[in-house]
Amino acid sequence: MKKSKKFILAIIIIVIALVFVYLAILQMPKSYLSEKYNLERNEIKSVYFLPPYFRDESNHSSNIFDFEKVNPKWKIKYRDNNFYVDYIDGKYYDDFQLTQICNWSVNYLQKNIDSHILGIEIHSESIYYFQMENNSSSELIQESQIHNFLDFVLKDYSNDFVVYYSVNDISPYIDDTETATKIKSDLQDKICKHFNFNRKPIVYIVDDEITENNIYSHKGYFLEYKQFELLKQEKHLI
Helix, strand or coil: CHHHHHHHHHHHHHHHHHHHHHHHHHCCCHHHHHHHHCCCHHHEEEEEEECCEEEECHHHCCCCCCEEEECCEEEEEECCEEEEEEEECCEEEECCCHHHHHHHHHHHHHHHCCCCEEEECEEHHHHHHHHHHHCCCCCCCCHHHHHHHHHHHHCCCCCCCEEEEECCCCHHHHHCHHHHHHHHHHHHHHHHHHHCCCCCCEEEEECCCCCHHHHEECCEECCCHHHHHHHHHCCCEC
């Protein structure tokens, strides 16, 4: 009986210790975020923490032992905003600026390429990798850097460079594939010429159904496969 009580007590102590460790880890990015964005530390809420793990990628590879390391990640809430912090090679990287950078990018492309550009796809990792190449992880990306940011994303082959071109009425273009193809090709050429690079972006023609809610996910601004297919079926995207 005494042994069983000691065993139960030991388990309880271990569980309590693990809870305290988890709670301590939850708080770790707060000082970094507070200093980087001048935020009140007590307004930064850690929602959860995902420890590092290895993800099985063998379904997408000929190697049955293909595993990818996933970095530790925190979900953070600041007032009404949810965002994420990753810990990569000993440094914190976050996507707190994701919406801001997306809006700056669209405004830049509208002014310099075509006013019909409604949106682009941005992955959180693009922000991390751009900072690795150009900024300290503790520095904010500035609006003056958006040309360089877009140039960096265009040349990053880990994700496609996707642009959404808006029209008031998409129905004429669904059957008129020649006109739709010309719109896409002309926009691709404009982007390649502006950034002096020959990697053609992917262009989709969309109507007003594409909104911020459609394209936002926890990893960035982009359409997930199910959303994409649904919008195609409902003839909001070609």
